[in-house]
Amino acid sequence: MLIACRTTILRTALVVGLLLTAWPGHAFDIQKVTSPSGITAWLIEDHSNPVIAMEMIFDAGAANDPTDKEGLANLLASTLDEGAGELSSTDFQSALSEKSISLYFRAGTDRFRGIVSTLTANSDTAFEMLRLALHQPRFEAAAVDRIRAQIMAKIRSDTQQPQSRAWRLWLQELFPSHPYGRPRDGTLESVARIDSDDLRRFAKAGLSRQGLSIGVVGDISAERLARVLDQVFADLPAQSSLPPVADQQPISDGQIRVIDQDIPQSVIVFGHAGIAWGDPDYFGAALLMQIVSGGFQSRLVQEVRVKRGLVYGISASLFPRDHSAMVIGSTATRNAKARETVEIIRAQWRKMAEQGPTASEITDAKSYLIGAFPLRFTDSPAIARSLAGFQHLGLGPDYPNQRAAMINRFTADDLKRIARRLFQEENLTFTILGRPQDIPAGSRAKSATQ
Template sequence: MIRFVLAVTLTLFATLPARAEIDILEVESPGGFKAWLVEEHSIPFVALELRFRGGTSLDAPGKRGAINLMTALLEEGAGEMDSQAFTIATESLAAEFRFRAHDDAVAISVKVLTENRAEAMELLRQALIEPRFDEDAIERVRSQVLAGIMSDATDPEAMASRRFHELAFGDHPYGSVSDGTVDSVTALSRDDLTAAHGAVLGQDRVFASAVGDITAEELTDLLDTLLGELPATGAPLAERIDYSLDGGLTLVDFDTPQSVILFGQRGLERHDPDFFPAYVMAQILGGGGFSSRLMEEVREKRGLTYGIGAYLYPMDLSEMFMGMTSTVNARAGETVAVIRDEWLRLAEDGVSAEELERAQTYLTGAYPLRFDGNGRIANILVGMQMDALTPDYIRTRNDRINAVTVEDIQRVASELVDLDGLHFVVVGKPEGLEATN
C-alpha cells in the first residue's frame, strides 16, 4: 500500500506544470550547513540532494576504485542492520536512496513521503555515519564492480573514452577510470574503504538542497542531524590539470563491424565570460535533435551514422570540447573527414543568424522542462551551488542565452575552435585512417 501511495505521489507531481520560476530560500543550520530550499506543501513528499565535492578524484594513490566501491556499499548495511535488514527497512518506508560516485562528487539522492521522513532520514544518517562494510557485502559488491570493469574492457565506447582520457590527462585521476581496474579493485581492503569514506564525506565539502514538503527549520535541523557527526574535513582536493592532448588520431584495434569515434579538444571553464556564446555555438555544431550541423552533414546528407553530438564538458579541474559518433568501418575515414571540415567551417565562418535563432529558441524552450519534479529540481539546485551560481541564475539564464550574438560566436569560434588541436580516438577496424601517434 505504501508503495502504491508513493507511486501515485510521484505521478501527481510529475504532472505539475514545468517551470523555471521557482522560489529558492537559502538556509543555514545552527551547525553551519548551508542549503537551498524550495517549499512545496501541496503533496506530502520531499526530495533531498546531497553532494560531496571531490568524488573519485580523491582516490588514494594505488587505490583506484576505492571511492566508487565505498559509495556502492553505503546502502549495504549500517549501524546494527546488515545489508538485508537495511534493505527491508528502506522498502518498508517506501523510501528511495541513490548513492553515486562521479569524478568530481559523491551524490546522494533521497525521495520519501513526509509521514516517513524522520525514520528514513535516520536510516540515511546511519548509512553516512555508520556504514558497516561487512566482508560479505564487500565481496558481493566487489564482484559486481569487477563484472562491470570486465564488460567495459570490450565495450567500444568505454574503450574510446578510457583511451582519450589517458592521453589527455595522464597520471591525473581524470586520466583513469573511476571504477578502477581489475587489479586495483581486487586488492582493496576494508581499511581502504574506511579511509575512502573519511576522504570524501567531509563536512567541509557538502552541498545540499531540498524540494517539497519541508520547512526551513525542519531542513536545518535535519542537516545537523545527518551531517553533524561526519569528519570536519576530508582529504585535500586533487590539483587542477590543463587538457594537454595535441591534435591527431589514435587507433585502438578491435574486431567490431562499426568504429566508435570519440573526438575532442580543449574546452572552456564554466565561469569564463565567453561560456554562453560557446555553449550556444556547441548547440549549433552538435547539440540535441536533428538541426545541428554535424547531424545534418554526417547523418542527413551522407547517411554515415544514426547519431552524432558535440558538447562543452567543463569539469571541476579541467575542461574539454567533446563529441562522439559511430559508423561502419568502411566509412570511418569519410566520417572523420566530415567532422574535421565542420570544425574548420565553424572556426572560419562562425554561424548564421538563422542558426543562432533556432538554437536560442530550442535552448530557452527546453530549459523550463528540466524542472519537472522534486528530485530533478533538487539535483539542479545542488549543481548550481557547486558551480558557484546564485539562485537568480534560473531567472536570468535564458536572458543570457538570448543575449548571444552572431558576432559573439564568431569571435569565440575563432579563438576556441582548434582544428590543429582536434584529436580523434577511433576504436574498431576503420578504413581510410592512419594513426598519427
C-alpha cells in the same frame, strides 16, 4: 507486491509534486536555509503533496582515488547503504523498502552524491537512516564482496563494449598522468585490492562539510529542515582531508590514434580543450555546441548522416569538469568510411571557427537551450539534484530565473569570437577503435591489447 505498490505511490507523488514547482514559466521560489551550526541548503517548499526529496553533493569523487585503489569512491557509493549502525545489510534494505524510502549514493569523477526520497510520514526514519549511512556504515565483508563482484562484472562487460573502451582510451591519451585518465569504476586489479578499511578511510576523509551542497524539495518547512541539517550533517568533519587534484589541460595534439580491434565499425571519439563552467563565454560555447551537434538539424548530423549516410548518430558536448574543461564527441561508421567521417568533422570545426553561426542558427539555439531547461525537472528528486548542483557551482538562488537572460545576451559578434576560441581544428584529437581504412597521415597505430 506491497513494496512495489508503495514504491509506485511514492514515485507518483514525486512526479505530481513537480507540477507546482517547476512548470515552464513558473518562477522558482528558492529559500536559502541555514542550520544553527551553519549548514546551508536550498529549499523549494511545497506542501501540496506529502513527499520530500533531498540531494547532497560532497567534494569527493573518483579523481580522489589513490593511484593503486582506483574505483574506491565508486565502491564506497555502492556500499554505504549496505548496513549501518545496528542494522545489517539485509535489515537496512528491508527497513528502506518497508517505509518506501529511496536512499542511494553515486560517485562521479569530481562529485559524491547522496539522494533520499520519502513520504512525509516516513521522513523521520528516512533522515535517520541517511545519518546512519553517513556516520556509521558497517562495510560488512560479505556485503562488500557481493558489491565488488557486481562492479567487477560491469568492468568486464565495459571492456567488451567498443564505445566504452574508445572513450576510456581517448581520456587516457589526453590525461596520461592525471586522475581524469583513469577509469572511474577502477580496474579488475584495483577493485580487488580495496578492503573495508579503505572504504572507512575514504568516507572519513572525503565526506565532510567542506564544499557540501544540499538541495531539498517538498513537504518540509524551513524550520524543520534547519533541524534536519544539523541532525544529519553537523557531526561530519569540518574539512576534507583528501589530497587535492591538480588542474590539467588535456594533451590535445591533433593526432588520430588507431587502436586495432576486429569489429565491423570504427568507433570514433574526438575532442580537445573546452571552456570551463564559470567562464564568461560558457553559455556562448553551449549555444555553438548546440548548433554544431545538438540535434537532428545540427551541422554534424546533417553533414555526416542526412547528406551522406555515414553514421546513425553523432554528438559532441562541453565537458566542464572541476580541473579541466573539454569538448568531447563520438560517433561510429563503417571502417571504409572512417577517414571521410573524420575529414567532415574537421571541416565543420574549421567552418565554425572561420565563419561563425548564422542568425537563424543563433535564434534556434537560444530557443532550444531556454525552452529545454524546465524539462530537466522531471520530478522532485530531479529538482533537488539541480538545486544542489547549482549551489555546488557557486550560482545564486536566482540562477533558474536569470538563466534565459544569461543566454540571450550573446550577440552574433560574441559568438563569432567564441567560435574562433573554441573550435580548434588543429588540436582536434581522435581515437579510433576498429580497423579504419586509409586514415590520414599523422595517425599512430596501437595494438589491440592495450
